[in-house]
Amino acid sequence: MKKYDYVIVGGGLFGGVMAWYARQNGKTCLVIEKRKQLGGNIYCENMEGIPVHRYGAHIFHTSNKKVWQFVNNLAEFNRFTNCPVANYRGEMYNMPFNMNTFSKMWGVSTPEEARAKIDAQRAGITGEPANLEEQAISLVGTDIYEKLIKGYTEKQWGRDCRDLPSFIIKRLPVRYTYDNNYFNDPYQGIPIGGYNVITEKLFEGCDVMLETDYLADRDRFNAMGGRVIYTGTIDAYFGYCYGKLEYRSLRFEDDIYDTDNFQGVAVVNHTAREVPYTRTIEHKHFDCTVDYRTNPKTVVTREYPVAWEAGMEPYYPVNDEKNQSLYQRYAELGKKEDKVLFGGRLAEYRYYDMDKVIESAMEKAEEEFGNLE
Structure with a gap:
């Protein structure tokens, strides 16, 4: 049986960054991935000569210069700026909510007019918002909520906004400028040709086993490595002993x-x-x-x-109090696993943007290997 310094469970971004730093420090790595390809949710598929973001739109953005330099050392990025639009029954609105949105919705032309509209509509919510609907209205008023938030959110979470907790929406971006740039981050773009070139660089030099379930033969794989980096669902790792996260x-x-x-x-x-x-x-x-x-x-x-049901890809954690409490119990178990490092969106039960995944992996890599400079 071949031995490795690290057995990395999951071929996504967190596992890839950890693999890259491990290889930079002369360590050997075995990567175990359940899917047919590496890359996790940033995997791109060529269709009609077009790089298709197979698992949803991935637009890289960050305020962290170190993270931006890291990814640009792996691939050349274009100047893509995310300027999405919202379609409400054929009416098209710019996002994030800005003066272009307000002008289309109300016919206003100045920030003062837009503020007056929103403030008047927000006034109906007094006291602490009791649910997501009240929270959203308290932030942006009734018109924007009804046309641009309510239906989308109810589809996303599969329940009425009045049945969702208010803390799901802590803030909503409202800009009193004619600026359609969705992200405030100074560094934005997409790798030219798609993200696969980044994946290839991150896992270069690693041995890889695709279409392989680590948990199905955990003892054998653990015996192959001195350390395990686990990026799968943390509740599955512990056999759902406290119940399943949603x-x-x-x-x-x-x-x-x-x-x-x-x-x-x-x-x-x-x-x-x-x-x-x-x-x-x-x-x-x-x-x-x-x-x-x-x-x-x-x-x-x-x-x-x-x-979500068992066997499906878990995309968004249901971050209500019940699930957060359950996750904390699993996280406490994880602290007792001396040989295993848990990281990434599934192991940490968090919705991470790509730059935050890389930041988290860099922090863990520094703990593992010392100064990364």
Whole structure:
């Protein structure tokens, strides 16, 4: 049996960053991945010559210069800026909520007019918001809530906004400027040609076992490594001894159209409750360094939120008090596993943006290997 310094369970971004730093420090790694390919949710599939974000739109953004330098050492990034639009029954609104949104919704033209509209509509909520609906109205008023938040949120979570806790929406971005840049972060972009080049660099030099379930033969795999980096669901690792954590999942449907431009933007949010999907993603708009107008076809993916069941991909943790309390019990068990390092969105039961996954992995790598400079 071949021995490794590290057995890395999961071929996603957290496992990849840990593998990269391990290899930089002369360590050997075995990567065990349940899917048919490495990359986790950043995996891209080529369709009609277009890099398709297989598991939903992934736009890299960060305020951390160290993280930005790290990913740019792995791949060349384009200048992509996320400027999604919302479709409410055929009415198109810019996001995040800004003066373009307010002008379209109310016919206002100045920040003062927009503030007056929102303040008047917020006044109906007094005291501490009792649910998500009241929380959202207290932040942005009734019109924006009804058209751009309510239906989308209810589809995302599979329940009425009045039945969702208020803390799910702690704040909503409201800008009194004509600025459609969704993220405030100074560093934004997408790797030219997609994310697979980053995945290849991160796992370079590692031995890899695909379509393999670590938990199905845990003892054998543990015996192969001096240390285990586990990025799967933490409740599964402990055999669901306290019960199962809850998630929401996603289903994706692709369509190929005989047109060079289907919706004019990479991401459209569909906010009406009666539309079953939450987003349509036109992937060719992600790579603005290539003139895809020369490609007469386009790939559009519809994103459907679904209830998570065993065997499905867990995308979004249900961060209510019950699940957070349950996770904390599993986290305490994890602290007792001296040989195992738990990390990433599933092991930490957190919804991480990509830069935060990398930040977390860098912190863990520094604990493992010392100064990363």
